[in-house]
Amino acid sequence: MENTITNILLVGVGGQGILLASEILSEAFMLAGYDVKKSEIHGMSQRGGSVVSHVRFGKEVFSPVVPEGEGDILFGFELLETYRYLSLLKPGASVVVNDYKIAPPSVLLGQAAYPQALPEKIKSNFPDFLLVDGQGLALKAGDVRAANTVMLGAVSKRLQIEEAVWQQALEKMVPEKALEINLKAFAFGREL
Amino acid sequence: MKEILSGNEAIARGAFEAGCLVASAYPGTPSTEILENVARYKEIDSSWAPNEKVALEVAIGACFGNARALACMKHVGVNVAADPLFTASYTGVKGGLVLVVADDPEMHSSQDEQDSRHYARFAKVPMLEPADSQECLEYTRLAFDLSEQFDTPVMLRSCTRISHGKSIVELGERVQGLPAPRLVKDAPKLVMLPGNARVRHPIVEERTIKLSAYGTTAAINRMELRSDKLGVICAGVTYQYVREALPEASVLKLGMVWPLPQELIREFSSKVATLLVIEELDPFIEDQIKAMGIACSGKELTTHCGELSPGRIRDACARAGIIAASTVPSVTIEPVPPRPPNMCPGCPHRGLFYELNRANAYVTGDIGCYTLGFMPPLNAMDTCVCMGASISNGSGLVRCLPPEEQQRVVAVIGDSTFLHTGINSLMEMAYNKAPATVVILDNRITAMTGRQENPSSGYTLDGESAPEVNIPELCKALGIKHVRTVDPYDLEATRQAVREEMARPEPSVIITYRACVLIKGAGRYEKGPILEVDQGKCTGCKACLRIGCPAIEWKPDPEGSKGKAFIDPLLCNGCTVCQQLCKFNAIGGKK
Numbered sequence: 001m002e003n004t005i006t007n008i009l010l011v012g013v014g015g016q017g018i019l020l021a022s023e024i025l026s027e028a029f030m031l032a033g034y035d036v037k038k039s040e041i042h043g044m045s046q047r048g049g050s051v052v053s054h055v056r057f058g059k060e061v062f063s064p065v066v067p068e069g070e071g072d073i074l075f076g077f078e079l080l081e082t083y084r085y086l087s088l089l090k091p092g093a094s095v096v097v098n099d100y101k102i103a104p105p106s107v108l109l110g111q112a113a114y115p116q117a118l119p120e121k122i123k124s125n126f127p128d129f130l131l132v133d134g135q136g137l138a139l140k141a142g143d144v145r146a147a148n149t150v151m152l153g154a155v156s157k158r159l160q161i162e163e164a165v166w167q168q169a170l171e172k173m174v175p176e177k178a179l180e181i182n183l184k185a186f187a188f189g190r191e192l
Numbered sequence: 193m194k195e196i197l198s199g200n201e202a203i204a205r206g207a208f209e210a211g212c213l214v215a216s217a218y219p220g221t222p223s224t225e226i227l228e229n230v231a232r233y234k235e236i237d238s239s240w241a242p243n244e245k246v247a248l249e250v251a252i253g254a255c256f257g258n259a260r261a262l263a264c265m266k267h268v269g270v271n272v273a274a275d276p277l278f279t280a281s282y283t284g285v286k287g288g289l290v291l292v293v294a295d296d297p298e299m300h301s302s303q304d305e306q307d308s309r310h311y312a313r314f315a316k317v318p319m320l321e322p323a324d325s326q327e328c329l330e331y332t333r334l335a336f337d338l339s340e341q342f343d344t345p346v347m348l349r350s351c352t353r354i355s356h357g358k359s360i361v362e363l364g365e366r367v368q369g370l371p372a373p374r375l376v377k378d379a380p381k382l383v384m385l386p387g388n389a390r391v392r393h394p395i396v397e398e399r400t401i402k403l404s405a406y407g408t409t410a411a412i413n414r415m416e417l418r419s420d421k422l423g424v425i426c427a428g429v430t431y432q433y434v435r436e437a438l439p440e441a442s443v444l445k446l447g448m449v450w451p452l453p454q455e456l457i458r459e460f461s462s463k464v465a466t467l468l469v470i471e472e473l474d475p476f477i478e479d480q481i482k483a484m485g486i487a488c489s490g491k492e493l494t495t496h497c498g499e500l501s502p503g504r505i506r507d508a509c510a511r512a513g514i515i516a517a518s519t520v521p522s523v524t525i526e527p528v529p530p531r532p533p534n535m536c537p538g539c540p541h542r543g544l545f546y547e548l549n550r551a552n553a554y555v556t557g558d559i560g561c562y563t564l565g566f567m568p569p570l571n572a573m574d575t576c577v578c579m580g581a582s583i584s585n586g587s588g589l590v591r592c593l594p595p596e597e598q599q600r601v602v603a604v605i606g607d608s609t610f611l612h613t614g615i616n617s618l619m620e621m622a623y624n625k626a627p628a629t630v631v632i633l634d635n636r637i638t639a640m641t642g643r644q645e646n647p648s649s650g651y652t653l654d655g656e657s658a659p660e661v662n663i664p665e666l667c668k669a670l671g672i673k674h675v676r677t678v679d680p681y682d683l684e685a686t687r688q689a690v691r692e693e694m695a696r697p698e699p700s701v702i703i704t705y706r707a708c709v710l711i712k713g714a715g716r717y718e719k720g721p722i723l724e725v726d727q728g729k730c731t732g733c734k735a736c737l738r739i740g741c742p743a744i745e746w747k748p749d750p751e752g753s754k755g756k757a758f759i760d761p762l763l764c765n766g767c768t769v770c771q772q773l774c775k776f777n778a779i780g781g782k783k
Binding site for chain 2: 013014023026027030035036037038039040041042047048049050061062063064065067068069080081083084086087089091103104105106107108109110112114115121125
């Protein structure tokens, strides 16, 4: 296979479960036979701060960090954070984002406003834009906490990986008692 | 078998496969998960030490007993452990001894970005630097072998992108048949009196020469010859960035960054027209190559500060005319509000910092989650230097101040940091009668690094119950006469304690005792009632916003009059601090 690298960036707020989502992606890429690297930051930045996780796969991956301007897919857990990291993407990249807002400190204190019309601003730069009602679909699947899995399902449509591989990755990474709901949530996301 | 492992998990696996028997560490980002993963292997005796010096000494002790032993720490931890490191270089080892150090270029979670490679050269011990998780495993195994082969401690250097990066690793088996641990009498080697140390020093110097020769033929230092025009010398994660940014360049990848394989470097430099040294932080390799009389470029292209990346290397090389400039258009976005880290909702530190701010305290700070007391709107930290410095900085500060300013000096330090290096500082303060106030924020855990147990938390690394250091009695034993404990969720009691102890012209200690909201389990954090704002009673005075709780949001009134506060029920932990600040009884339990 040709060494084309696919670059995925997962962005959101510390504590949103970004690390687990990036683990499931990595697992699926390894199961599909690719080389995989991922990179993230732990520690102080996880205390409610802005978080970016990088996942890359292909025949042979060198850098664990996605080079600036080469992101293929932006997987957003929160709207403002998704907008913040658009410059990491290449032209024509896909953006899949949960329709979810978390106010940063200056907004909580009433010193700044949460930016308006972010979906429109993102879409004007990246036409392959999908806004997902992650929480709503997760609730429909049986548990609001499965919102990230809905998102994974939506992202999976943009990756050339067989459905069975995704199922295998979820079975490995999700606790058994939550598996059924997560498989359902994944399917809802994949249908979008 | 193949698995996706982080660098830290792979280092732990490497220690297991190498037959390591004893491991010790103090948590520190990005190194923490190494020991947490070593602890999964029951064949290895793993434990948290109160600080890095102790951790390394525990490992040295085990190595003197013929066991393979491991100590792990972040870069600044080596400053604390430097004393035993330098002497262990002279004694050498019995069983293999490996010190893992994880640097943090870009300071994602650190107070400086010192380059640990200088320690290897300074202490005269070899240093290996892996470039991905597979190498983390292999180099850890090799480090133990080299330690015994060359009779030296071996340092293994990681960094944030290696430790917290993940890649695919082929696992191996644990080695068998290592010599059994036993007491070994070898005083001329292990008792570093001047007479013995003078004998050991020339052996250390000779060892460095032998290691440099080993490096010239060792497989971990390898030439990848592609172009004869451009050659790059690099190591660690930078190797990955270089391969990505300059795919046509020849590369000398160094797996051992100290001592350097001088002959191999000469050979490589003779094969390329232009030689670059690309390395994060200091020109450690570059300076040595220049000292060898070899022409190369390095820090005139890349910065001394922060991390490198494929993009930064590409840009640097384009500026120098080595490659063509990139023309990829990038999207520009409008300025948006920043999202800095914040203390959690219900964090027991919040009420204390609120009161310190109100009492106009000058706060000498320390290293932990509570360093976030610096952030607005709490704005309650004035200095922060290193682990344990809050108390001694405060003690020094009061010595030069007039009495009315002395009273304002308050040192804040967490339980784990106090046990790490704060005890000596408090001893000094008591001994020399420095009239500062110390607050020990006892949240029952080492929180910042991800909730590790410590000697006062009541549990070991394995989760077994353990004797708890009695912090109030310890303070008294050190000579502090005025020691009191308060619940930081009780603002009135906290206020009173802060004001009374600040006014006291003697050394005193306040212990704020309340578990971190992230530690669950019996006798630990218990969630309070979820609170809500009664919109009829809220006058929009913003008093509750002064604690900066992420669960409380100010929403402006669309009609144009004053806005009101709202509490997010999903985030509220029910600490009640905001409720105590509301003069209009607008905050109460959710119905």
